[in-house]
Amino acid sequence: MQKHIAFDGVSQQAVFGAFDSNLRAVEKALAVSIVSRDDGVDISGDTEEAVCQAVHTLEALRAIHQNGEPVNDITVSSVLDSVRTGDVSSAVAASKDTVAISYRGQPIKCRTAGQKRFIETIKKNTITLCIGPAGTGKTFLAAAMAVTAFRGKEVDRIVLTRPAVEAGEKLGFLPGDLQSKVDPYLRPLYDALYDMLGTDKVKDYMEKGAIEIAPLAYMRGRTLNNSYVLIDEAQNITLSSLKMALTRLGAGSKMILTGDVTQIDLQDGQESGLAKCAQMLADIEGIGVVHLHNADVVRHRLVQEIVRAFEKEENAAKKGKGAPRPYQKPFYR
Numbered sequence: 001m002q003k004h005i006a007f008d009g010v011s012q013q014a015v016f017g018a019f020d021s022n023l024r025a026v027e028k029a030l031a032v033s034i035v036s037r038d039d040g041v042d043i044s045g046d047t048e049e050a051v052c053q054a055v056h057t058l059e060a061l062r063a064i065h066q067n068g069e070p071v072n073d074i075t076v077s078s079v080l081d082s083v084r085t086g087d088v089s090s091a092v093a094a095s096k097d098t099v100a101i102s103y104r105g106q107p108i109k110c111r112t113a114g115q116k117r118f119i120e121t122i123k124k125n126t127i128t129l130c131i132g133p134a135g136t137g138k139t140f141l142a143a144a145m146a147v148t149a150f151r152g153k154e155v156d157r158i159v160l161t162r163p164a165v166e167a168g169e170k171l172g173f174l175p176g177d178l179q180s181k182v183d184p185y186l187r188p189l190y191d192a193l194y195d196m197l198g199t200d201k202v203k204d205y206m207e208k209g210a211i212e213i214a215p216l217a218y219m220r221g222r223t224l225n226n227s228y229v230l231i232d233e234a235q236n237i238t239l240s241s242l243k244m245a246l247t248r249l250g251a252g253s254k255m256i257l258t259g260d261v262t263q264i265d266l267q268d269g270q271e272s273g274l275a276k277c278a279q280m281l282a283d284i285e286g287i288g289v290v291h292l293h294n295a296d297v298v299r300h301r302l303v304q305e306i307v308r309a310f311e312k313e314e315n316a317a318k319k320g321k322g323a324p325r326p327y328q329k330p331f332y333r
Contacts, residue, residue, distance in 0.1 A: 001047065002051070003051055005055060030050045030053050053084070059077065074298055113295075122254075129277065131260070138292065158211045162231060162234075225250035228250040228253070230256050239271070
């Protein structure tokens, strides 16, 4: 089985990658042979299905390039996953819509179908819970949506919070005021805001109270009106504390909770409430639940492989004896 796809010179350079590295990745993933020609590529393989999948992959990569997005190993991996599930159109569509504009004027777009689903869920709902592995852009996209709403004067302020739970290592006593104590825990949120607004602007908004950073424990008793509330690392929040956090929502506000149920750092027998909370609230109008997966990882290609390797080991351990750390199974709807 063999097929030919025509490519112009510009598209070849962008889609094929340095030394045809993207073509080699498609070859390996689909067990096909791809030979680049002056006018395009010849694709051959043992089965019609594999050749057709390779054709769909390269055509999707070309469309993503034409949408102005870079084509790299992460893009190739994401498109391959979409092709295997028969949802390649979503991967291309994700690269079209601009989520936000960085302070440098660069458009920020979804890079996977799962990320696009996350953004659409945020737009449709007042509260969104997003559960997914490391590197899927949960925190970054949530911050992008908050900044977009703030710039558009849809809300008066952005409130960032997360539980002050350490990831395995004990940090010990942290000197300074409240801001100094919580800064290490909120660094990912800071990084996302800096990309959106710039360092100076973020500091200025914080001084004016338009951007508020606070640990989750300081949310009790408050009502957050006209605010965009981001609760990060929600897998490290118990069910009772999640109830407290969710009921802070006031008039004219939106809330996004993000977390990874495979990285729970709670101690002393405490149980994460995120998965249970997602299950309990999934059918309430105005609340959306999104699950991102390995295919949505947009960091280095190896991050996808690392997530898969750990997931495989944890699944094997749970089937046998001595599971390393059980956690609540996510609810999928």
